[in-house]
Amino acid sequence: MRCEIIQADCEQFLIQDPSEMFDLTFMDPPFNQGKEYQSHDDEMSESEYWGWMKRVCKLIYDYTSEGGAIYFMQREKNTQFVLEVLNSTGWTFQNLIVWRKKSSAVPSNYRFGKHYQIIAFATKGKKPRVFNKLRIDPPLLVTEKYNRPNGMFVTDVWDDIRELTSGYFAGDEPLRLNNGDRFHKQQSPVQLLTRIILSSSITGDNVFDPFAGTGTTLVAAKQLQRNSLGIEIDTDNVSIIKKRLYEVRYTDDILKYRESYLHTEMLDDIWPVYSINEIRTKIDEINRLEINTYNSKSIQTKLALLEKQKNYLIK
Numbered sequence: 001m002r003c004e005i006i007q008a009d010c011e012q013f014l015i016q017d018p019s020e021m022f023d024l025t026f027m028d029p030p031f032n033q034g035k036e037y038q039s040h041d042d043e044m045s046e047s048e049y050w051g052w053m054k055r056v057c058k059l060i061y062d063y064t065s066e067g068g069a070i071y072f073m074q075r076e077k078n079t080q081f082v083l084e085v086l087n088s089t090g091w092t093f094q095n096l097i098v099w100r101k102k103s104s105a106v107p108s109n110y111r112f113g114k115h116y117q118i119i120a121f122a123t124k125g126k127k128p129r130v131f132n133k134l135r136i137d138p139p140l141l142v143t144e145k146y147n148r149p150n151g152m153f154v155t156d157v158w159d160d161i162r163e164l165t166s167g168y169f170a171g172d173e174p175l176r177l178n179n180g181d182r183f184h185k186q187q188s189p190v191q192l193l194t195r196i197i198l199s200s201s202i203t204g205d206n207v208f209d210p211f212a213g214t215g216t217t218l219v220a221a222k223q224l225q226r227n228s229l230g231i232e233i234d235t236d237n238v239s240i241i242k243k244r245l246y247e248v249r250y251t252d253d254i255l256k257y258r259e260s261y262l263h264t265e266m267l268d269d270i271w272p273v274y275s276i277n278e279i280r281t282k283i284d285e286i287n288r289l290e291i292n293t294y295n296s297k298s299i300q301t302k303l304a305l306l307e308k309q310k311n312y313l314i315k
C-alpha cells in the first residue's frame, strides 16, 4: 500500500503530471481569511483566490478516474463560489454536506450564529464509480421510543463528528507543540476523513490530498488500506506528517469508530480489519511498550479496543 507525502506547491505538482489517476480527492485549502501560514499568503484578493481554486480543481479533474470523487471543504459563506468552481471545471455536483459543529457558535447581532462548515461532494461524470451507503446508529432522541434494528443511512447533514477546536473540548487528537498550543489550527478530525474515504472509495483506490496540512487524509487512508498521496507546501508540516504516519497515535487510531458503522452492508470489504494473529501481535507489541512512552490508561483502552475487534474479524 502506497502512502506518500510530497513537499511542493500542489498546482506546480499537478502541472508537472502526477503520473497516476486519483479516485478520490479531499480538498481543504487555506480559506483566505488572513490566518497565519508559514508558507502561504492567506490574504489574496477574492479573484486571485478563486482563480487559484479553479486551476487546482481543473487539474485534479483531469487526473481523476471516471466516476471519481472530490470533497471540497469551505466556509459556508463561500458556498456559491465553491459550487461555481466545481461546475466550471467539469465536476458533477452530488451533495452539499453540512458538517455541523459541536462547539457553540459565535453569536452575531444581525444574523444567526454560524454553526456549520460545508463540504461539496462532486464526481467526474454523472454517476460515482463508488458510493458506499454507510449506516450509523446515533443515540435515540427522547421522542424516539424504539431502537433501530439496522441503524440509519448517513445523510448530507453530519452532526456526529466533533471538530478539533481549541480549549477544553479539543481532546487529545490535535497535534500539539511543547507549550501545549495546537501545532496546526486547521487539523481535520480523523473521523471526518474516515467517513469520506469509506463513502467514496474501496480498498486499493488512490486517495489524493493537495493541501495535506497535518496529513489527516493519509493517516485515515493508510488504516483503511487505500493508497494515498498528499502534497503540502510547508516543510514543518511535512516533517510532522512523516512522524504521524510512522507511528499511528492512539488518538489517530480509527478502529474506535468502527463500531458506529456496524450496520453498514459489506463493512468488512470496505473496512478490512486485522486477522486474529495480527491482533495478537499488536497486543503483544503494546504490552511491550514502556509505560513512560505511552500512558497506561491509553494502553488499556487500546487493548480493550483490539480485544473488541476480534468480533469483527473477516472469516
Ligand SMILES: C[S@@+](CC[C@H](N)C(=O)[O-])C[C@H]1O[C@@H](n2cnc3c(N)ncnc32)[C@H](O)[C@@H]1O
Pocket: 008, 009, 010, 011, 028, 029, 030, 031, 037, 039, 040, 184, 186, 187, 188, 189, 210, 211, 212, 213, 214, 215, 216, 217, 231, 232, 233, 234, 237
Ligand atoms: C486548511 S489546511 C489543511 C488541513 C488538513 N486538512 C489537516 O487535516 O491537517 C491547508 C494546508 O494547505 C497548505 N498549503 C497552502 N498553500 C499550498 C500550496 N500551494 N500547495 C500545497 N499546500 C499548500 C498549508 O500549509 C496548510 O497546511
